[in-house]
Every structure is written in C-alpha cells, then in structure tokens.
Amino acid sequence: MSTVDKQLEDVRATIDEEVPNYISISEVTYEGPELVIYTRDPKEFASDGDLVRRLASKLRKRITVRPDPDVLTTPDTAEEQIRDIVPDEAGVTDIQFLADTGEVVIKAEKPGRVIGRGGETLREITKAVGWTPDVVRTPPIESPTVANVRSFLTQERDDRRDILERVGRQIHREPMSSDEWVRITTLGGCREVGRAAYIISTADTRILVDCGDKPGERTEKPYLDVPEAIGSGASSLDAVVLTHAHPEHAALVPLLFDHGYDGPVYCTEPTRDLLGLLTLDYIGRTDENGGKRPYGTDMVREAVKHCITLEYGDVTDIAPDVKLTLHSAGHVLGSSVVHFHIGDGLYNVAFSGDIHYDSTRLFDGAVNEFPRVETLVLESTYGGRNDYQTDxxxxxxxxxxxxxxxxxxxxxxxxxxxxxxxxxxxxxxxxxxxxxxxxxxxxxxxxxxxxxxxxxxxxxxxxxxxxxxxxxxxxxxxxxxxxxxxxxxxxxxxxxxxxxxxxxxxxxxxxxxxxxxxxxxxxxxxxxxxxxxxxxxxxxxxxxxxxxxxxxxxxxxxxxxxxxxxxxxxxxxxSGHADRQGLENFVKTMHPRPEKVLCVHGDESATQDLSSSLYHDYNLRTFAPENLETFRFK
Structure with missing residues (x-):
C-alpha cells in the first residue's frame, strides 16, 4: 500500500468516527488540493450544516462532498424542485446537471439569493434533490470565452478528474528528502520588462511562477531549457502558478504542455478564462504577422484543462512541503500577489507579480499583509528614480x-x-x-x-x-x-x-x-x-x-x-503598475516587512535604482538579479 493510500485509509477512519451511522461513505479520494467525500446519503449530509466544517477543522483539509450518481433525483424532477426552492427574484437563467460529479450548476442574475443566508438555500436544495449546487452569475454581457471554457471543462470532466486525482496524490505524498532549503532561480524578467519566469525550489518540490513573453521580442523566451526548469524533463516541475494572464506573464504557459508538462496550473478563475482568451489571440496575431506559432490551439486547451482555480485568501497545499495563498494585486482582473509558505514554518516567499498599490477605478490596492514573509520578489516596472506618475x-x-x-x-x-x-x-x-x-x-x-x-x-x-x-x-x-x-x-x-x-x-x-x-x-x-x-x-x-x-x-x-x-x-x-512611490509604499507598509527583496521585471536602471533605495531607506538586503541567477535562502 502506498503512503497516499495509507493516508486516505486513516482519513477515512477519522471520517467514519465523525459522521453519524445513518450516513454512508462510499469513497474518499484526493482531487487536486481537495479531499472529496462521496456519499449515498447527500440529503442527510446536507441536513447537518456544520458537519463539513467540523470535518475540515478536524482533518485540516479543504473538503468537497459529492453524491453517488445512482442516488440522485432525475434531472427533470430535480430542476422543477430547485426552481420551487429558489426565490423568483434570484433570476435563474439556466440549470445544468453534471452526473459524474453530482453537481448542478445554477446560473442566476443574483447568486446570493440562490445561496441564501449562510448557505441555507444551497443546503435546502441538496436535501431536496441530492445534487450538490454550484452557483454562477449570469453576466450582463455574455462572454463566449467564459461559456467556451466552462463547456470545455464539462466535456473534459473525465480527464479533469484523472488529472485532479493524480495531482492530489502528488500533493499528499510523503516528502522524499529530509533536507531543508529554499532557492529561487530567475529564468526571465530580470533587468527587463516581460518574459517573467521564476523557479522556486525546495529539496522536494519545483514550482514555476509565471511563463511570459517579451514585448516586441517574441524570439526571446524564458530560459526554460535549463536543468532547473524543463531541461531535465517537464515532469520535474510539480506545479505552475500564475500571477495574472497578461502575455508578459502567461503567454508561454501552453508551450510547457507542448514540451510534456502535465501538471497543475494554479490561478484565480478569471485568470484561467483570460489565459484562454489571450493565448489564442497571441497565436492568432502570430499567424497574421507571418510568424511561427510557439504552440497550437490544442496546447491552449491543455493549459486550461490543467488549471486549478483558487479564491483570494484560501491557504492551499500544492506540494508536500508548500502551501500557496493568492491575494489581490490590484493590477488587472484576477491578478494575484502569490505567497508561498514552505515547510513546517521553514520559510516564506511572496511574488508581487504586477501590483498597483493605490486603489483605481476598478480595483482596490494590492494586499501587502501576510502571516510571514522573509523574501519578496518585487516588480520594478516603474522603479526608476524619476518614475513618478501623475495621480x-x-x-x-x-x-x-x-x-x-x-x-x-x-x-x-x-x-x-x-x-x-x-x-x-x-x-x-x-x-x-x-x-x-x-x-x-x-x-x-x-x-x-x-x-x-x-x-x-x-x-x-x-x-x-x-x-x-x-x-x-x-x-x-x-x-x-x-x-x-x-x-x-x-x-x-x-x-x-x-x-x-x-x-x-x-x-x-x-x-x-x-x-x-x-x-x-x-x-x-x-x-x-x-x-x-x-x-x-x-x-x-x-x-x-x-x-x-x-x-x-x-x-x-x-x-x-x-x-x-x-x-x-x-x-x-x-498604468496598472505602481509607480516608484507606490512600490516604496508597498514595501514600507508591508506587514511583516521582508528581510530580502529581489527587484525584477523592470529595465536595468529601474531595478537597480529601486534596489538601491530600498536598501538605503529601509535597511533591507536587496538584489537586482540578472537572468539565470540562483539565490539560496535557507
């Protein structure tokens, strides 16, 4: 028996102790970072609104409960009952049933009225029909991109489950090394704007943060062929994490799958959808200008299929020794400041991605409060000493x-x-x-x-x-x-x-x-x-x-x-980027203040100017790295 199977066996025993005898558990498995519990009694499970919370607290895992397909109310009957339960003012526009997961996707103009106070209406739906409701908003402007992504993921749900189960086993495997160290290798985005790509490594795990192109220089790709990246095989990467979907940060993610990568891509839900939109446009513009495609549309679909979306603030295991949390970066829709907690309190690293410190018309300013951060990898697009923007x-x-x-x-x-x-x-x-x-x-x-x-x-x-x-x-x-x-x-x-x-x-x-x-x-x-x-x-x-x-x-x-x-x-x-003052304010007010700062994603003078100022003004150890440098932090 593998260590993961033994772990699942222990988890199952704990669940059996906590769940009342009248609720049967048919399967317990990992799907990505979540623990999924399958039951033949979804209605009884839903009747105890506190049961999932108690299990999650006891097991310290994110939990999803799904019904066995053969105990579900037929879709026609279930739809009729759901429409009776949900208030008319919710504006339900579509109901779709996913038999393999036991989910019912309810599209509504006012999702909050479908959810109910504290999730009360959702529990009532499950108690009535057995299906697990997933509520999405009916947008005022219909997006073919969003519709196509959701339809595609529905069509590929069998492959998706296989991917998620494989990823889940990888996340929850036993550590392979007792060594404790953390390194960051720069593959692009240093002393330049664009082609952002960084590897964060531990003795057990290798994670790629961003994989972008360089504006105006499409022949200059990140240094992906070095051993730290995919030079020793794309399977050596455990995960990819995207700060946001702009081409300078994400245009070449599908290229990883062309080289054999088959692992997860962590990002927010809007970033996933925009990744599909922008990468298809990227290869379309390549075609228009007579260039050679870096990858095909099939690789875009693979990238989207492997996305695992996270909410801001959710602490998520993505490897045996790494927890990931995404925070709002204030830059574009779904953009994130990426925080890694490594080991059992060993080390913490934050990647700013692109940030806007102050609020804009669309977004609140970037989050800069974390439980712990020892090293910050900070964008420097407007880091030059004279890079002050008008308000x-x-x-x-x-x-x-x-x-x-x-x-x-x-x-x-x-x-x-x-x-x-x-x-x-x-x-x-x-x-x-x-x-x-x-x-x-x-x-x-x-x-x-x-x-x-x-x-x-x-x-x-x-x-x-x-x-x-x-x-x-x-x-x-x-x-x-x-x-x-x-x-x-x-x-x-x-x-x-x-x-x-x-x-x-x-x-x-x-x-x-x-x-x-x-x-x-x-x-x-x-x-x-x-x-x-x-x-x-x-x-x-x-x-x-x-x-x-x-x-x-x-x-x-x-x-x-x-x-x-x-x-x-x-x-x-x-600009969606913080200017020089905004970057300094981000660091000045950051809690806790980092010990080290790597200034990246800016022209050479900008990264050096910002690095120098942060060193002199805040007594931080700062660096303006070049591409292909490696920093060890533990």
Whole structure:
C-alpha cells in the first residue's frame, strides 16, 4: 500500500468516527488540493450544516462532498424542485446537471439569493434533490470565452478528474528528502520588462511562477531549457502558478504542455478564462504577422484543462512541503500577489507579480499583509528614480482635455491599451465624463479583444470595487453598457477612420506591437486633427517606446513608412503598475516587512535604482538579479 493510500485509509477512519451511522461513505479520494467525500446519503449530509466544517477543522483539509450518481433525483424532477426552492427574484437563467460529479450548476442574475443566508438555500436544495449546487452569475454581457471554457471543462470532466486525482496524490505524498532549503532561480524578467519566469525550489518540490513573453521580442523566451526548469524533463516541475494572464506573464504557459508538462496550473478563475482568451489571440496575431506559432490551439486547451482555480485568501497545499495563498494585486482582473509558505514554518516567499498599490477605478490596492514573509520578489516596472506618475484625478483631467480637443477638431483619439484591465478603467472614466457632460458624447470604438475582455469582467464583478459591482448589477447604471461603446472588428477600421467625426478608439495591444492598435495607427498617422494617446508602459524595442522618444515615422510593411502627423500625448497615471512611490509604499507598509527583496521585471536602471533605495531607506538586503541567477535562502 502506498503512503497516499495509507493516508486516505486513516482519513477515512477519522471520517467514519465523525459522521453519524445513518450516513454512508462510499469513497474518499484526493482531487487536486481537495479531499472529496462521496456519499449515498447527500440529503442527510446536507441536513447537518456544520458537519463539513467540523470535518475540515478536524482533518485540516479543504473538503468537497459529492453524491453517488445512482442516488440522485432525475434531472427533470430535480430542476422543477430547485426552481420551487429558489426565490423568483434570484433570476435563474439556466440549470445544468453534471452526473459524474453530482453537481448542478445554477446560473442566476443574483447568486446570493440562490445561496441564501449562510448557505441555507444551497443546503435546502441538496436535501431536496441530492445534487450538490454550484452557483454562477449570469453576466450582463455574455462572454463566449467564459461559456467556451466552462463547456470545455464539462466535456473534459473525465480527464479533469484523472488529472485532479493524480495531482492530489502528488500533493499528499510523503516528502522524499529530509533536507531543508529554499532557492529561487530567475529564468526571465530580470533587468527587463516581460518574459517573467521564476523557479522556486525546495529539496522536494519545483514550482514555476509565471511563463511570459517579451514585448516586441517574441524570439526571446524564458530560459526554460535549463536543468532547473524543463531541461531535465517537464515532469520535474510539480506545479505552475500564475500571477495574472497578461502575455508578459502567461503567454508561454501552453508551450510547457507542448514540451510534456502535465501538471497543475494554479490561478484565480478569471485568470484561467483570460489565459484562454489571450493565448489564442497571441497565436492568432502570430499567424497574421507571418510568424511561427510557439504552440497550437490544442496546447491552449491543455493549459486550461490543467488549471486549478483558487479564491483570494484560501491557504492551499500544492506540494508536500508548500502551501500557496493568492491575494489581490490590484493590477488587472484576477491578478494575484502569490505567497508561498514552505515547510513546517521553514520559510516564506511572496511574488508581487504586477501590483498597483493605490486603489483605481476598478480595483482596490494590492494586499501587502501576510502571516510571514522573509523574501519578496518585487516588480520594478516603474522603479526608476524619476518614475513618478501623475495621480488619478490629474490623469483623468488630461484625458478629458484630449477628448475635448478631438471634439473641437472632429478628430480621433487613438488609445493603444491592454485589452484586459486598462481598457475597462478607461471605459469607466469616459462613460462618467460623457454622462456628466464633462466632454461631448461621441462614439467610443472598442477594437480587438476589448469587448470580450469587458464581458469577462462583468462575469466576475466580485473581483472589482464595491461601487463598480453595484453598478454592474443594475442594468440601467452598468457603465460598460453605455450607448457610446461600440465593439468593432478589423473590417470597419478604414471606413471609421475616414469618417468626419469626433471619436475615441480603444485598441489593443498597448505598446503598438502588431495588432489592431498598430493597424489604427497606420490609418490615422497622417491626420493632424487626431491624437495618439499612450497610457500603458512602453517597453524597450516597441514602436510605442520609439514614438514616445520622438520617432515620427510609422512602419507600414515592406520596409516602407509614413510620416506621423498625429498629435502624441502620454498620460501615465492610468498604468496598472505602481509607480516608484507606490512600490516604496508597498514595501514600507508591508506587514511583516521582508528581510530580502529581489527587484525584477523592470529595465536595468529601474531595478537597480529601486534596489538601491530600498536598501538605503529601509535597511533591507536587496538584489537586482540578472537572468539565470540562483539565490539560496535557507
């Protein structure tokens, strides 16, 4: 008998002691980080609302209870009973039954009314029909991405269960070594922006944090072929953890599966869905520009299938000697500060990912309170000594002035921006300004993935600030449904660009690398009445950075270029990254304050400037590592 089987046998004995005799337990197994209990008496199990909590406390594990399929009420009868139980004001729009897991997915406009006070209505549903309810929100903007991901995972549920059971056994195996040490190896993202990838290793475990590309330099991938990564075989990785879905952090995750990786990818639920959206777009833009795909669509599906989603604040075992907790990073939808607790109190490491210290229109500021942190791996995108951004109010005033000027000249305001996060921030600002008559109402065209990304945001309003949540839940006040927002595709660009009207265009990508925003620039470059407005960080070797530095020619293919006659404005306060002061404040107010800080994900001068300042101001041991450096902390 394996150690995991023996462990499950002991767990089963404890469950049998705690569960009343009239409730039968048919199977106990690990599925990913969760302990799953199968029972032939789901109604009786649900009648004791405190039983699962007592078991979780006793076993110190996350527990899911599932009914055996052959004891479930038939779907037709169950649906009728569920609709009788759930209040009409919940706005149930769909009910789907998953026989293999005994779950019923209830889609509703007001999930809280389906859940009930303290989960009371959910327990009532299980007592009535036996099925385990899973409640999801009916979004005000339907997202094909979310629908496709959920449908795909339903179709692949047999494979998913096999994956989760295998991962669960790996997590709960006995440690293979009594040695205690912690190392971090940098595979990318050091003294550069993009291709973030870091390995955190212990004597028992190897975890990859992020796996991104480098903007404008798609041939430069993280150093994945070194022995610490997948050079000794992709199976040597125990887990992948994603801070968020932006390409600089996640574009090359499917490549891992192309190389044979078959393990879990831990992230939030929005990050999982955006990972599918952005990686498919990534290879689509590669095709459009005649490049070689780094991986195929089948590998995107594999990556999504292996995602294990976590809630903020949930402490989760992901290896025999590693616990993972995700916290809000305030950067984009579902973005996380990643905290690792290693060993039995041995060491703690936090990876900031990309953070925004102060609250924005969409998100509360990044979390920086933890039980323990000895080492912080900190982004430094705006870490340079002069990287101070204007505050939000000033940035919004400047944007409104740019829009007003466009209205006066009947020109177009072209805003290249990240489709995820920045575009939605701008939409909220523009909607409010036009609603309050602070600027003339005009069309705001949304190109590329922006509309679809916005739909994903409305699917997960609980990740947004309370005020935005409330407005999303009210169809008459939802800022993203304002009449001026018009989704378009590539066929409309030239015709719209030729119109004699004032307008705003939000188009990805934000650094004017090939894509919709680049196409718009080619159409509008010669229009002196229009304005190119840069709101995102412009990385080295991107067209956006070159224009920001004074270049006034736009390449149009075949070695040709056209003069840039547009006005050029930079508004830096909309960045999803903390500026220099925000980064320092994040460390200054961090509780507890770390002993060591690795400054990464910034140009060389930015990482060195930030590292030096943190050392002098807070007496911390700081580093500005290069790629392929290894740090031992224990």
């Amino acid at each position: 939000q109010d000033d940035s919004e005033r400047k944007l409104k002035q740019v829009v007003q000027n466009a209205a006066d000249r009947e020109g177009t305001v072209l805003v290249p921006t990240h489709a995820v996060g920045r575009a939605q921030e701008l939409m909220v600002v523009l909607e409010e300004a036009m609603r309050r008559d602070e600027v003339p109402e005009m069309p705001v065209y949304l190109d590329g993935m922006i509309w679809e990304s916005t739909a994903v945001h409305t699917t997960y309003p609980e990740y947004l600030r309370d005020e935005v949540q409330e407005r999303i839940h009210d169809a008459d006040r939802n800022p993203f449904l304002a009449d001026q927002f018009t989704p378009i595709d590539g066929e409309d660009r030239e015709e719209i660009a030729d119109r004699d009207e004032a307008s705003v265009v939000l188009a990805a990508p934000g650094m004017l690398t090939p894509g919709p925003s680049r196409s718009w620039l080619e159409h509008l470059a010669g229009d002196a009445d229009s304005t190119l407005t840069l709101v995102d960080y412009q990385a080295k070797n991107t067209l956006g950075r070159r224009i920001q530095n004074g270049q006034r020619k736009v390449p149009v293919g075949g070695g040709d270029s056209v003069p840039l006659e547009m006005n050029v404005e930079t508004i830096d306060g909309f």
